[in-house]
Amino acid sequence: MFGIRWPLLPTAWGALAIAYKLICPLARQDGLVARIATSAVFFAVGTGLVLHVRQALLRELNQARRVAGAAQSVLLRPLPPRVDGLDVAAARLSADRGATVGGDLYEVIATEHGVRVVMGDVRGHGLPALGTVAALLGCFRETVHDEPDLGLLLRRLERALDRHLRERHSDTPVAEEFVTVLLAEIRANGETYAVNCGHPWPYLLRGTGVEPLCRADPLPPLGLFPLPGELPPTPCGRLLQGDSLIFFTDGAEDARDTRGRFFSLPEALTMAAHDHPVSPQQILRTILAAILRHTAGRPTDDIALLVLENARLSPHPGARGTVRTTPTHPQPTTHP
Structure with a gap:
């Protein structure tokens, strides 16, 4: 009409x-x-x-x-509030209030290998970035149950990205496009493993303490260079009852105020932990409010946040994975 x-x-x-x-x-x-x-x-x-x-x-x-917003809502479908004993909350903050399409991607799925998480950030914005998000999330959701190893799952994502870029640039050379990707696996006993391609490491919130989940150097982002022949997952210690993992895209820590100072995500998490025990939804609200205050309501890059809290009563004795004899993180804080 x-x-x-x-x-x-x-x-x-x-x-x-x-x-x-x-x-x-x-x-x-x-x-x-x-x-x-x-x-x-x-x-x-x-x-x-x-x-x-x-x-x-x-x-x-x-x-x-x-x-476009409806398409992205289908791709980044709302996450359930709990996945296999982990409380979950996620949110996105767009740099352009009029934009609804970005290159952020995340998903949380329970598998026989443990709860698996993908967090990524596609270079660029708009429909091309949305197509890349669709290719990677589609591959992750299809293969996450089949691949027993995170390294093999990452290699499947690399092949999916390569196919997508070759199909999109069939008449011209592939442009310099890449994706930062973090894959994590949280087993039933809390043991956590990860493979990281150029993405910021998540933060571990334990009690009122905040520290990176891992300090190992990540691999280059997907799409820039071929993956190495060996992709052993990095052990990241055990996620204890009441611990939270905060996954994020680099827009969170790259946010600046009017004087050019970067946003401190660890300080915002420490502030959120003062209300301990704190839910994933409360953590998200605190971080988003702090980012908006810091940037005067005008962040310069899209931001995606994903919070997982271990709400399991106790580790499953027969769960996959072994307990480390030397803990990577401080001893747990006792919660009432």
Whole structure:
């Protein structure tokens, strides 16, 4: 129906201008008053046409944003509040309030190998980034149950990205596109493993203490260089009851205030921990509010946050994985 109405108003404006020129006696006079009146009529007609075209383009843009937003909502489907004993909360913050499409991706799925998490950030924005998100999330959801090892799962993601880029750039060389990806596996006994391709390590919130889950150097982002032949998962210690993992994209720590100072995510997490015990939803609200205060409500990059809290009563004695004799993190804080 919009396509039918589109030419009607411009045609009416044009007909009005022609009718004025042909019928109105004032339009055929050469005096100053007549010229001013004629100019005013044609200025009004031109202004009306410009405003009509602008409104039509805005309607089309809003429609495209709604469609793109709906597509991303399908891809980044709402996460369940609990996955195999882990409380879950996730949120996205767009740098452009009018934009609904970004390159952030995350998913949490319970498998026979443990709860597996993917967190990633595609270079760029818009529909091309959304296509890459779809390719990677589709591959992750399809293979997460089949691959017994995180390294093999990462290699499957690399192949999916390579196929996607070759199909998208079939007529031209593949542009420099890459994705930072972090895969994590939390087993039933709390043992946590990860493989990281250029993504920030998540933070571990234990009691009121905050520290990176791991300090190992990550691999390069997917798409820049081929993965090495061996991809052993990195042991990251045990996630104890009441511990939380905070996954994030680099937009969180790259956010700056008006004086150019970076946002301190560990300080925001420490502030959130003062209300201990704190839920994942409370952690998200505290971090997002702190980022908006720090950036005066204008973050310069999209931000995705994912919080997992171990709400299991005790480790499963027969769970996959072994307990380390030397703990990587401080001893647990006793909670009532």
